[in-house]
Amino acid sequence: METETIPAIETAPIERPPLPPVFQYPSAVPPSLITQGAEALLYRSTYLLPTLPCALKYRPPKPYRHPTLDLRLTKHRILSEARVLAKCRREGVPVPAVYALDETAGWLMIEWIEGEVVRIRLNEWLQQRKDEGIAEGVDDDRLVRLMERVGRAVGRMHAVGVVHGDLTTSNMMLRPGRHAGPDGDSAVGDVLAGDIVLIDFGLASQSTQDEDRAVDLYVLERAFGSTHPRAESLFKVVLGAYGKSFKGADVVLKRLEDVRMRGRKRSMLG
Protein backbone atom coordinates (compact mmCIF):
# COMPACT_ATOMS: atom_id res chain seq x y z
CA MET A 1 0.00 0.00 0.00
CA GLU A 2 1.18 3.47 -0.74
CA THR A 3 2.12 5.44 2.34
CA GLU A 4 0.13 8.57 2.83
CA THR A 5 1.99 11.79 2.27
CA ILE A 6 1.08 15.03 3.96
CA PRO A 7 -0.96 17.07 1.46
CA ALA A 8 0.19 20.60 0.68
CA ILE A 9 -2.24 23.38 1.58
CA GLU A 10 -3.41 23.87 -2.00
CA THR A 11 -4.14 20.19 -2.49
CA ALA A 12 -5.75 19.55 0.88
CA PRO A 13 -8.72 17.17 0.62
CA ILE A 14 -11.98 18.96 -0.04
CA GLU A 15 -13.62 17.62 3.10
CA ARG A 16 -11.17 19.60 5.20
CA PRO A 17 -12.70 23.01 5.99
CA PRO A 18 -11.24 26.06 4.26
CA LEU A 19 -8.27 27.44 6.14
CA PRO A 20 -8.49 30.90 7.72
CA PRO A 21 -6.96 33.83 5.79
CA VAL A 22 -3.81 33.85 7.94
CA PHE A 23 -2.67 30.87 5.87
CA GLN A 24 -2.74 32.98 2.72
CA TYR A 25 -0.72 35.93 3.99
CA PRO A 26 2.21 36.77 1.75
CA SER A 27 4.74 34.86 3.74
CA ALA A 28 8.06 33.67 2.38
CA VAL A 29 7.37 30.24 3.82
CA PRO A 30 3.89 28.91 3.06
CA PRO A 31 2.51 27.00 6.04
CA SER A 32 3.40 23.32 5.90
CA LEU A 33 1.54 20.73 7.93
CA ILE A 34 3.74 19.18 10.63
CA THR A 35 1.32 17.09 12.64
CA GLN A 36 -2.37 16.39 12.82
CA GLY A 37 -3.48 15.68 16.37
CA ALA A 38 -6.91 14.70 17.60
CA GLU A 39 -7.96 18.32 18.00
CA ALA A 40 -5.42 20.52 16.32
CA LEU A 41 -3.40 20.80 13.14
CA LEU A 42 0.13 22.08 13.54
CA TYR A 43 1.78 24.03 10.75
CA ARG A 44 5.21 25.56 10.41
CA SER A 45 5.31 29.01 8.88
CA THR A 46 6.99 32.35 9.50
CA TYR A 47 5.97 35.43 11.43
CA LEU A 48 6.71 39.03 10.32
CA LEU A 49 10.06 38.09 8.78
CA PRO A 50 10.71 35.22 6.39
CA THR A 51 13.55 34.26 8.72
CA LEU A 52 11.45 33.99 11.87
CA PRO A 53 9.84 30.55 11.98
CA CYS A 54 6.62 30.05 13.88
CA ALA A 55 4.22 27.27 14.77
CA LEU A 56 0.63 27.79 13.73
CA LYS A 57 -1.84 25.73 15.72
CA TYR A 58 -5.22 25.53 14.03
CA ARG A 59 -8.31 24.01 15.58
CA PRO A 60 -10.71 23.40 12.68
CA PRO A 61 -14.47 23.23 13.30
CA LYS A 62 -15.68 19.79 14.36
CA PRO A 63 -18.55 18.77 12.10
CA TYR A 64 -19.90 16.33 14.72
CA ARG A 65 -20.29 19.04 17.34
CA HIS A 66 -23.04 21.61 17.62
CA PRO A 67 -21.62 24.70 15.84
CA THR A 68 -22.29 27.14 18.69
CA LEU A 69 -20.84 24.83 21.30
CA ASP A 70 -17.90 24.00 19.02
CA LEU A 71 -17.03 27.65 18.51
CA ARG A 72 -17.23 28.31 22.23
CA LEU A 73 -14.98 25.37 23.06
CA THR A 74 -12.44 26.32 20.41
CA LYS A 75 -12.34 29.93 21.59
CA HIS A 76 -11.94 28.82 25.17
CA ARG A 77 -9.09 26.42 24.35
CA ILE A 78 -7.17 28.98 22.32
CA LEU A 79 -7.60 31.84 24.76
CA SER A 80 -6.70 29.72 27.76
CA GLU A 81 -3.64 28.25 26.00
CA ALA A 82 -2.47 31.78 25.08
CA ARG A 83 -3.14 33.14 28.56
CA VAL A 84 -1.21 30.36 30.26
CA LEU A 85 1.70 30.59 27.77
CA ALA A 86 1.92 34.35 28.36
CA LYS A 87 1.95 33.85 32.10
CA CYS A 88 4.67 31.18 31.90
CA ARG A 89 6.78 33.44 29.67
CA ARG A 90 6.43 36.35 32.06
CA GLU A 91 7.53 34.21 34.96
CA GLY A 92 10.47 32.60 33.19
CA VAL A 93 9.05 29.12 32.63
CA PRO A 94 10.49 27.70 29.38
CA VAL A 95 7.57 27.74 26.89
CA PRO A 96 7.12 29.10 23.34
CA ALA A 97 6.33 32.83 23.06
CA VAL A 98 2.89 33.83 21.77
CA TYR A 99 3.05 35.83 18.52
CA ALA A 100 -0.57 36.23 17.43
CA LEU A 101 -3.99 34.62 17.64
CA ASP A 102 -7.54 34.73 16.34
CA GLU A 103 -9.76 32.71 18.64
CA THR A 104 -12.82 33.09 16.38
CA ALA A 105 -10.94 31.82 13.34
CA GLY A 106 -9.45 29.11 15.53
CA TRP A 107 -5.70 29.65 15.40
CA LEU A 108 -2.78 30.45 17.67
CA MET A 109 0.65 31.43 16.36
CA ILE A 110 3.61 30.75 18.63
CA GLU A 111 7.39 30.62 18.59
CA TRP A 112 8.86 27.71 16.63
CA ILE A 113 10.93 25.47 18.90
CA GLU A 114 13.86 23.76 17.21
CA GLY A 115 14.66 20.25 18.30
CA GLU A 116 12.43 17.27 18.99
CA VAL A 117 9.91 16.06 21.55
CA VAL A 118 11.40 14.16 24.50
CA ARG A 119 9.56 10.93 23.66
CA ILE A 120 11.32 10.67 20.30
CA ARG A 121 14.69 11.58 21.78
CA LEU A 122 14.35 8.94 24.50
CA ASN A 123 13.45 6.30 21.93
CA GLU A 124 16.41 7.28 19.77
CA TRP A 125 18.64 6.98 22.78
CA LEU A 126 17.26 3.56 23.75
CA GLN A 127 17.79 2.37 20.16
CA GLN A 128 21.37 3.67 20.14
CA ARG A 129 22.12 1.83 23.35
CA LYS A 130 20.64 -1.35 21.91
CA ASP A 131 22.70 -1.01 18.74
CA GLU A 132 25.82 -0.48 20.82
CA GLY A 133 24.95 -3.57 22.89
CA ILE A 134 24.88 -1.68 26.17
CA ALA A 135 22.78 -3.48 28.76
CA GLU A 136 19.64 -1.86 30.05
CA GLY A 137 19.91 -0.51 33.54
CA VAL A 138 23.49 0.61 33.14
CA ASP A 139 23.55 4.05 34.64
CA ASP A 140 23.90 6.86 32.24
CA ASP A 141 24.69 10.31 33.43
CA ARG A 142 23.15 12.04 30.47
CA LEU A 143 19.82 10.31 30.96
CA VAL A 144 19.78 11.14 34.66
CA ARG A 145 20.58 14.77 33.91
CA LEU A 146 17.77 14.96 31.36
CA MET A 147 15.34 13.61 33.96
CA GLU A 148 16.51 16.30 36.38
CA ARG A 149 15.83 18.99 33.79
CA VAL A 150 12.34 17.58 33.24
CA GLY A 151 11.66 17.67 37.00
CA ARG A 152 12.92 21.24 37.30
CA ALA A 153 10.88 22.48 34.33
CA VAL A 154 7.67 20.98 35.71
CA GLY A 155 8.52 22.39 39.14
CA ARG A 156 8.99 25.88 37.77
CA MET A 157 5.68 25.70 35.94
CA HIS A 158 3.90 24.59 39.11
CA ALA A 159 5.70 27.22 41.17
CA VAL A 160 4.14 30.03 39.09
CA GLY A 161 0.65 28.60 39.55
CA VAL A 162 0.14 26.70 36.31
CA VAL A 163 -0.89 23.06 35.92
CA HIS A 164 -0.46 21.53 32.47
CA GLY A 165 -3.35 19.07 32.24
CA ASP A 166 -1.64 16.77 29.71
CA LEU A 167 1.95 16.23 30.79
CA THR A 168 3.55 13.61 28.58
CA THR A 169 6.95 13.21 26.97
CA SER A 170 5.27 14.27 23.69
CA ASN A 171 4.36 17.60 25.22
CA MET A 172 7.88 18.61 26.11
CA MET A 173 10.60 19.38 23.63
CA LEU A 174 14.38 19.27 23.77
CA ARG A 175 15.76 22.41 22.20
CA PRO A 176 19.44 22.42 21.25
CA GLY A 177 21.34 24.86 23.39
CA ARG A 178 23.08 24.64 26.67
CA HIS A 179 23.26 21.34 28.55
CA ALA A 180 25.74 19.98 26.06
CA GLY A 181 27.84 16.87 26.43
CA PRO A 182 29.73 15.84 29.57
CA ASP A 183 32.75 18.00 28.76
CA GLY A 184 30.57 21.00 28.17
CA ASP A 185 31.54 21.05 24.52
CA SER A 186 29.27 20.62 21.55
CA ALA A 187 26.62 17.98 21.97
CA VAL A 188 27.05 16.39 18.55
CA GLY A 189 25.63 12.90 18.70
CA ASP A 190 24.14 13.38 22.15
CA VAL A 191 20.44 12.90 21.52
CA LEU A 192 19.65 13.78 25.12
CA ALA A 193 21.27 17.22 25.01
CA GLY A 194 19.24 20.39 25.05
CA ASP A 195 16.93 22.54 27.14
CA ILE A 196 13.44 21.43 28.07
CA VAL A 197 10.62 23.53 26.59
CA LEU A 198 7.08 22.70 27.68
CA ILE A 199 4.42 22.80 24.94
CA ASP A 200 0.72 22.06 24.32
CA PHE A 201 -1.13 24.06 26.97
CA GLY A 202 -4.58 23.45 25.46
CA LEU A 203 -5.73 21.71 28.65
CA ALA A 204 -3.76 23.82 31.11
CA SER A 205 -5.22 25.91 33.90
CA GLN A 206 -4.11 28.19 36.68
CA SER A 207 -4.01 26.46 40.03
CA THR A 208 -1.83 26.21 43.12
CA GLN A 209 -3.74 23.24 44.57
CA ASP A 210 -1.58 20.32 45.69
CA GLU A 211 -4.16 17.94 44.26
CA ASP A 212 -3.99 19.47 40.76
CA ARG A 213 -0.20 19.49 40.85
CA ALA A 214 -0.07 15.88 42.05
CA VAL A 215 -2.44 14.78 39.27
CA ASP A 216 -0.14 16.51 36.74
CA LEU A 217 2.79 14.43 38.07
CA TYR A 218 0.69 11.27 38.08
CA VAL A 219 -0.26 11.74 34.42
CA LEU A 220 3.43 12.17 33.56
CA GLU A 221 4.36 9.11 35.60
CA ARG A 222 1.79 7.00 33.77
CA ALA A 223 2.88 8.33 30.40
CA PHE A 224 6.48 7.51 31.28
CA GLY A 225 5.69 4.03 32.49
CA SER A 226 3.91 3.06 29.32
CA THR A 227 6.61 4.21 26.94
CA HIS A 228 9.95 3.62 28.60
CA PRO A 229 11.60 0.63 30.21
CA ARG A 230 13.33 1.51 33.50
CA ALA A 231 10.65 4.14 33.87
CA GLU A 232 10.27 3.65 37.58
CA SER A 233 13.83 4.46 38.55
CA LEU A 234 13.98 7.26 36.00
CA PHE A 235 10.84 8.85 37.30
CA LYS A 236 12.34 8.89 40.79
CA VAL A 237 15.00 11.22 39.41
CA VAL A 238 12.30 13.48 37.94
CA LEU A 239 10.53 13.61 41.30
CA GLY A 240 13.78 14.22 43.18
CA ALA A 241 14.53 17.30 41.09
CA TYR A 242 10.91 18.42 41.28
CA GLY A 243 10.98 18.16 45.07
CA LYS A 244 13.84 20.62 45.26
CA SER A 245 12.43 23.05 42.70
CA PHE A 246 10.04 25.11 44.84
CA LYS A 247 8.77 25.56 48.35
CA GLY A 248 5.80 23.28 48.83
CA ALA A 249 6.94 20.69 46.29
CA ASP A 250 7.43 18.07 49.01
CA VAL A 251 3.76 18.43 50.00
CA VAL A 252 2.83 17.73 46.38
CA LEU A 253 5.00 14.59 46.42
CA LYS A 254 3.16 13.37 49.51
CA ARG A 255 -0.13 14.06 47.77
CA LEU A 256 1.09 12.09 44.74
CA GLU A 257 1.11 8.98 46.93
CA ASP A 258 -2.65 9.44 47.58
CA VAL A 259 -3.33 9.98 43.90
CA ARG A 260 -1.44 6.78 43.05
CA MET A 261 -3.40 4.86 45.66
CA ARG A 262 -6.70 6.05 44.24
CA GLY A 263 -5.48 5.17 40.76
CA ARG A 264 -4.63 1.64 41.89
CA LYS A 265 -8.00 1.18 43.60
CA ARG A 266 -9.79 2.36 40.50
CA SER A 267 -7.94 -0.05 38.27
CA MET A 268 -8.65 -2.91 40.72
CA LEU A 269 -12.37 -2.17 40.52
CA GLY A 270 -12.00 -2.19 36.76
Ligand SMILES: Nc1ncnc2c1ncn2[C@@H]1O[C@H](COP(=O)(O)OP(=O)(O)OP(=O)(O)O)[C@@H](O)[C@H]1O
Ligand atom coordinates in the same frame (compact mmCIF):
# COMPACT_ATOMS: atom_id res chain seq x y z
N1 LIG B 1 6.13 25.61 19.20
C1 LIG B 1 6.42 24.50 18.55
N2 LIG B 1 7.56 24.39 17.84
C2 LIG B 1 7.86 23.26 17.17
N3 LIG B 1 7.08 22.17 17.14
C3 LIG B 1 5.93 22.20 17.83
C4 LIG B 1 5.54 23.36 18.57
N4 LIG B 1 4.35 23.11 19.16
C5 LIG B 1 4.02 21.86 18.80
N5 LIG B 1 4.96 21.29 18.01
C6 LIG B 1 4.93 19.94 17.42
O1 LIG B 1 3.60 19.62 17.06
C7 LIG B 1 3.10 18.53 17.83
C8 LIG B 1 1.65 18.80 18.22
O2 LIG B 1 1.52 20.00 18.96
P1 LIG B 1 0.65 20.08 20.28
O3 LIG B 1 1.11 19.03 21.24
O4 LIG B 1 0.65 21.49 20.76
O5 LIG B 1 -0.77 19.75 19.68
P2 LIG B 1 -1.85 18.60 19.94
O6 LIG B 1 -1.32 17.57 20.87
O7 LIG B 1 -2.35 18.15 18.62
O8 LIG B 1 -2.92 19.53 20.58
P3 LIG B 1 -4.02 19.39 21.71
O9 LIG B 1 -3.61 18.23 22.59
O10 LIG B 1 -3.98 20.73 22.41
O11 LIG B 1 -5.30 19.17 20.97
C9 LIG B 1 4.05 18.45 19.04
O12 LIG B 1 4.10 17.15 19.57
C10 LIG B 1 5.37 18.89 18.43
O13 LIG B 1 5.99 17.83 17.73
Ligand SMILES: [Mg+2]
Ligand atom coordinates in the same frame (compact mmCIF):
# COMPACT_ATOMS: atom_id res chain seq x y z
MG1 LIG C 1 0.36 17.33 22.22
